[in-house]
Amino acid sequence: MANVGTPLVELKDISISFGGIKAVDRVSVDLYPGEVVGLLGHNGAGKSTLIKCLSGAYKADAGEVFINGEKVIINNPRDARDQNIETIYQTLALADNLDAASNLFLGRELVTKSGFLDESKMEAETRKIMARLNPNFQKFDVPVSALSGGQRQSVAIARAVYFDAKILIMDEPTAALGPQETEMVAELIQELKNQGLGIFLIEHDIHHVMKLCDRASVMKNGLLVGTERVENVTEDDILSMIILGKNPKRAK
Amino acid sequence: MNDTTPSKNADDSPKSIISRFITVTETDPRLLGMLGALALIWVGFHFYGVIFNDFGAFLTPRNLWNLSVQTSSIGIMATGMVLVIVTRNIDLSVGSMIGVIAMAMGLLQVEVLPQFVGIGHWSISIIAVIVGLIFGTLIGAIHGWLIAYREIPAFIVTLGGLMVWRGMAFLSGGGRTISPVDPSFALLGGGPYGAVGASISWIIGGLACVGVGYVIYSGRHSRIKHDFHLRPMWAEIMLITVGWASIIGAVILVNSYPWPKGIVRQYGAKVGQDLEGTFISHGFAVPVLILVAVGIGMTILMTRTRFGRYVFAIGGNPEAAALAGIDTKWVTMKVFALMGMLTAIASVIASARLNSATNALGILDELYVIAAAVIGGTSLAGGIGKIYGAILGALVMQSLQSGMVLIGFDSAIQRIVVGVVLVLAVYLDIVYNKRVKK
Numbered sequence: 001m002a003n004v005g006t007p008l009v010e011l012k013d014i015s016i017s018f019g020g021i022k023a024v025d026r027v028s029v030d031l032y033p034g035e036v037v038g039l040l041g042h043n044g045a046g047k048s049t050l051i052k053c054l055s056g057a058y059k060a061d062a063g064e065v066f067i068n069g070e071k072v073i074i075n076n077p078r079d080a081r082d083q084n085i086e087t088i089y090q091t092l093a094l095a096d097n098l099d100a101a102s103n104l105f106l107g108r109e110l111v112t113k114s115g116f117l118d119e120s121k122m123e124a125e126t127r128k129i130m131a132r133l134n135p136n137f138q139k140f141d142v143p144v145s146a147l148s149g150g151q152r153q154s155v156a157i158a159r160a161v162y163f164d165a166k167i168l169i170m171d172e173p174t175a176a177l178g179p180q181e182t183e184m185v186a187e188l189i190q191e192l193k194n195q196g197l198g199i200f201l202i203e204h205d206i207h208h209v210m211k212l213c214d215r216a217s218v219m220k221n222g223l224l225v226g227t228e229r230v231e232n233v234t235e236d237d238i239l240s241m242i243i244l245g246k247n248p249k250r251a252k
Numbered sequence: 253m254n255d256t257t258p259s260k261n262a263d264d265s266p267k268s269i270i271s272r273f274i275t276v277t278e279t280d281p282r283l284l285g286m287l288g289a290l291a292l293i294w295v296g297f298h299f300y301g302v303i304f305n306d307f308g309a310f311l312t313p314r315n316l317w318n319l320s321v322q323t324s325s326i327g328i329m330a331t332g333m334v335l336v337i338v339t340r341n342i343d344l345s346v347g348s349m350i351g352v353i354a355m356a357m358g359l360l361q362v363e364v365l366p367q368f369v370g371i372g373h374w375s376i377s378i379i380a381v382i383v384g385l386i387f388g389t390l391i392g393a394i395h396g397w398l399i400a401y402r403e404i405p406a407f408i409v410t411l412g413g414l415m416v417w418r419g420m421a422f423l424s425g426g427g428r429t430i431s432p433v434d435p436s437f438a439l440l441g442g443g444p445y446g447a448v449g450a451s452i453s454w455i456i457g458g459l460a461c462v463g464v465g466y467v468i469y470s471g472r473h474s475r476i477k478h479d480f481h482l483r484p485m486w487a488e489i490m491l492i493t494v495g496w497a498s499i500i501g502a503v504i505l506v507n508s509y510p511w512p513k514g515i516v517r518q519y520g521a522k523v524g525q526d527l528e529g530t531f532i533s534h535g536f537a538v539p540v541l542i543l544v545a546v547g548i549g550m551t552i553l554m555t556r557t558r559f560g561r562y563v564f565a566i567g568g569n570p571e572a573a574a575l576a577g578i579d580t581k582w583v584t585m586k587v588f589a590l591m592g593m594l595t596a597i598a599s600v601i602a603s604a605r606l607n608s609a610t611n612a613l614g615i616l617d618e619l620y621v622i623a624a625a626v627i628g629g630t631s632l633a634g635g636i637g638k639i640y641g642a643i644l645g646a647l648v649m650q651s652l653q654s655g656m657v658l659i660g661f662d663s664a665i666q667r668i669v670v671g672v673v674l675v676l677a678v679y680l681d682i683v684y685n686k687r688v689k690k
Contacts (some may be wrong), residue, residue, distance in 0.1 A: 077576065095573060
């Protein structure tokens with residue numbers, strides 16, 4: 001599958017620094033509809049930081065963001081959501097004291113005609129989407145702090161999926177999960193991909209990357225090492241990009 | 253905890269009758285606990301009086317009526333303090349704000365407005381209240397701005413506020429007591445004239461009964477619509493019965509406290525009738541009605557609006573709230589502005605009740621307000637708090653205090669007891685929470 005036409009997302013020469021340290025230094029990556037791009041690198045390589053510039057959590061010092069070829073300005077998470085960008089953070093970003101429905105609709109609550117929260121509607125919608133993502137999920141009336149890691153993860157995923165995202169950012173979505181739940185997330189990614197979403201996947205596990213991603217972009221010390229189609233490289237190639245900061249095949 | 257275990261099983265495990273009852277009726281166990289503590293305090297003080305003073309003064313219409321009025325000002329502020337504490341902040345300045353706002357309203361009524369409209373003009377009290385509310389909201393907004401946008405810790409900003417506003421209260425009146433306030437303003441503080449009388453109390457009680465019925469009916473209706481789990485019919489009927497009984501009981505109580513003879517005579521002289529010996533009921537005091545209205549309004553705000561949801565979200569996880577697109581700074585500033593407005597309402601009641609504004613008004617109130625919120629189950633770690641809890645907390649504090657006054661404890665012992673109760677209440681809450689988590 002070759003990527004032709006306008007990319008769904010194009011990050012161009014993004015730079016951001018914290019206290020003089022360049023966390024991300026002129027990095028460019030792109031993403032096409034129906035594609036999964038893996039972002040790899042050591043801890044502190046700048047993957048999460050780069051992606052937070054797209055999700056609106058950080059504001060890039062320099063660089064441009066294009067969505068469907070049009071330049072957009074993303075100053076805050078609200079701007080990102082307006083561009084149908086949804087993010088599943090590594091920390092899940094859930095308010096622990098609220099229940100699943102409140103978290104799912106946080107910032108986008110459904111209201112009745114008189115402007116009050118429509119709790120029942122929100123719970124009903126939550127039940128619907130959870131039935132699809134995690135049929136075992138039953139704990140709708142307890143704070144999410146009372147849920148297991150996997151259940152919390154499914155709430156975070158439901159939040160991203162429910163609002164018809166076009167672009168999905170997943171920051172280590174399987175880090176806290178057992179094998180069975182990891183498999184569920186893998187199936188979900190495949191399903192969303194078939195629906196035409198573009199997905200940025202931050203992932204440490206090389207096997208997952210080789211299995212789930214179409215392309216892999218590797219970062220090291222805030223710089224982009226390179227972007228490769230996964231069918232053109234081996235796991236060892238990717239590993240040496242991560243560790244040595246270069247692709248042995250290209251270096252030759 | 254296993255992901256694949258349906259939580260339904262949790263409800264099937266054998267439990268005591270009380271905990272089954274709590275589950276089925278969906279009552280808050282903390283609420284029952286506080287009501288129990290309250291009953292204990294009331295009955296305890298009453299029988300202490302019966303045994304040692306040969307007279308139980310606590311459970312009399314007169315004392316309970318006064319108790320309700322005394323609770324109003326702290327109760328109103330405690331509802332706002334819930335929001336402040338839920339967002340992981342604190343407000344130490346409310347007592348001083350009461351002083352400075354009362355001073356501003358007092359000077360306005362006694363010295364400024366009469367120059368323009370004449371003494372006793374109908375507009376004086378209205379203008380004073382409106383100016384007071386705006387002033388309070390403004391002070392709160394300044395605190396909120398410093399806390400949210402300048403990122404100065406709330407503890408420091410409001411500690412500064414505690415000193416600044418008390419100083420301003422003293423300066424503005426030159427240390428004088430401003431008295432008496434406008435007569436119609438004074439009605440907002442309660443007293444025989446500041447109560448609504450028997451028939452209006454019955455009307456209010458009737459409306460409240462309808463309200464309780466409607467809330468329970470619409471709750472059930474909406475659960476049926478969405479096919480959720482329903483409370484059994486007996487539980488619904490019991491809730492309505494308990495609600496109606498408490499409302500009717502409260503109306504009967506306030507209506508069985510008569511005006512004092514002197515006031516009846518005075519009133520009789522005013523209307524030109526001989527009312528000697530007539531039983532005129534107080535009915536609900538105006539400040540209590542204000543407290544109830546504030547309580548209902550704040551409960552709706554906290555549980556039924558986006559703003560309330562955001563307040564809880566910020567308390568639960570500020571970063572998650574920001575990542576969900578919530579303007580956390582703006583919400584924080586609004587919380588403090590609201591706290592300021594509620595403090596202004598409390599200031600109206602406190603100064604109207606005293607019929608004067610003094611620069612010492614509200615000293616130590618911040619501590620009672622915080623204590624009321626915390627006894628009412630507001631977690632200082634943020635994210636958890638209930639409006640009715642705070643009002644009940646205020647009632648518990650006030651019951652303790654006036655109970656000790658009635659049986660003749662001096663103020664030093666009162667403080668010791670209140671301090672011990674505060675620590676004990678929070679400790680019990682911690683123990684309870686630990687057991688719930690297990």
